[in-house]
Amino acid sequence: MTNHPSAKKITICQPDDWHVHLRDGTLLKGVLRSTAKVFRRAIVMPNLQPPITSIDAAFAYRDRILASLPRELSFTPLMTAYLTDDFSSKVLEKGHSKGIFFAAKLYPANSTTNSASGVSDLRRIDFLLETMERIGLPLLIHGEVTDPDVDIFDREAVFIDRHLTPLLTRFPDLRIVLEHITTEHAVKFVESNGPNLAATITPHHLHINRNAMFLNGLRSDFYCLPVVKREKHRLALRKAATSGKPCFFLGTDSAPHLRSSKENACGCAGIFNAPFAIESYVEVFEQEDSLDSLEAFASKNGSQFYGLPSNKDSITLIKESQTVPKYIEILNDQGQLEHLVPFHAGETLSWRIETKNSNGSE
Numbered sequence: 001m002t003n004h005p006s007a008k009k010i011t012i013c014q015p016d017d018w019h020v021h022l023r024d025g026t027l028l029k030g031v032l033r034s035t036a037k038v039f040r041r042a043i044v045m046p047n048l049q050p051p052i053t054s055i056d057a058a059f060a061y062r063d064r065i066l067a068s069l070p071r072e073l074s075f076t077p078l079m080t081a082y083l084t085d086d087f088s089s090k091v092l093e094k095g096h097s098k099g100i101f102f103a104a105k106l107y108p109a110n111s112t113t114n115s116a117s118g119v120s121d122l123r124r125i126d127f128l129l130e131t132m133e134r135i136g137l138p139l140l141i142h143g144e145v146t147d148p149d150v151d152i153f154d155r156e157a158v159f160i161d162r163h164l165t166p167l168l169t170r171f172p173d174l175r176i177v178l179e180h181i182t183t184e185h186a187v188k189f190v191e192s193n194g195p196n197l198a199a200t201i202t203p204h205h206l207h208i209n210r211n212a213m214f215l216n217g218l219r220s221d222f223y224c225l226p227v228v229k230r231e232k233h234r235l236a237l238r239k240a241a242t243s244g245k246p247c248f249f250l251g252t253d254s255a256p257h258l259r260s261s262k263e264n265a266c267g268c269a270g271i272f273n274a275p276f277a278i279e280s281y282v283e284v285f286e287q288e289d290s291l292d293s294l295e296a297f298a299s300k301n302g303s304q305f306y307g308l309p310s311n312k313d314s315i316t317l318i319k320e321s322q323t324v325p326k327y328i329e330i331l332n333d334q335g336q337l338e339h340l341v342p343f344h345a346g347e348t349l350s351w352r353i354e355t356k357n358s359n360g361s362e
């Protein structure tokens with residue numbers, strides 16, 4: 001990395017996105033380029049309808065992703081299994097040995113978009129977690145309780161205390177990623193429970209607090225799960241992301257929904273940040289005077305946690321402003337034009353990608 005805190009240009013090893021929703025069908029075709037043009041690899045979430053619960057389904061989804069990939073881009077989708085109460089440990093093991101299950105995703109039932117078939121009670125899948133611990137298959141967690149009696153802003157913290165703490169005791173060698181953390185509590189918990197526990201942090205949780213959802217009215221563009229929290233949590237996340245600590249790495253949780261699904265009597269949770277994700281992160285690192293730590297967070301810590309080599313290529317970011325479009329046009333499954341609203345829509349970001357530098361060795 002060539003970099004200095006006051007640099008107007010920085011070059012980092014090509015980043016990876018360790019948590020992304022690429023969707024399916026026409027939406028997949030419409031959003032894939034945004035991720036693949038910047039990120040070399042991405043862990044692809046399995047919450048399709050129906051979810052990815054078999055080896056065949058994972059292979060078929062990977063094929064659909066690769067078939068939608070623009071030819072000039074090199075991109076490796078890393079596939080995940082969607083855990084359910086009755087998932088078979090044999091299937092998990094076989095999918096892992098065939099190289100199609102890179103990790104398994106735990107959605108507590110009904111915690112977020114398309115999670116109705118998720119796990120109803122963590123204790124019920126101990127047999128799966130035993131297998132995963134033994135074969136070294138990482139567990140990716142959407143860490144929120146779904147108990148309607150728990151305040152929505154407290155659901156992550158309650159999950160950590162109620163479920164994650166005992167889970168770490170039961171399975172000390174299981175490698176776990178607490179995805180898209182949103183609180184100071186999660187930051188401290190992850191920091192003090194390594195090295196088998198790590199966390200991803202999204203760009204939106206670094207930029208906005210919960211006021212954004214209610215600015216001059218109800219703003220569904222800023223509604224995601226876990227929901228954004230108070231300012232003190234955003235500040236704790238910014239400190240964690242820019243700390244360079246190996247337990248924190250990039251995972252955008254980019255989660256596109258068509259405008260018609262966002263602006264609706266029951267609008268969907270999810271923020272589509274893929275089109276300007278790295279620009280969004282670099283802005284935070286610059287504001288925190290931590291550009292030197294960007295490469296660790298975006299390009300090194302994640303691959304290290306997952307036991308993969310760093311990417312050989314690099315990208316150069318230059319401090320030149322650009323305005324994010326208010327919306328991106330996309331075809332829906334019926335072939336009609338619809339809108340996707342990207343994170344930072346209408347805002348001016350101060351960095352842009354200058355070049356992607358190939359080392360020609362892959």
Ligand SMILES: [Zn+2]
Pocket residue numbers: 019021045253255
């Ligand atoms: Zn997600």
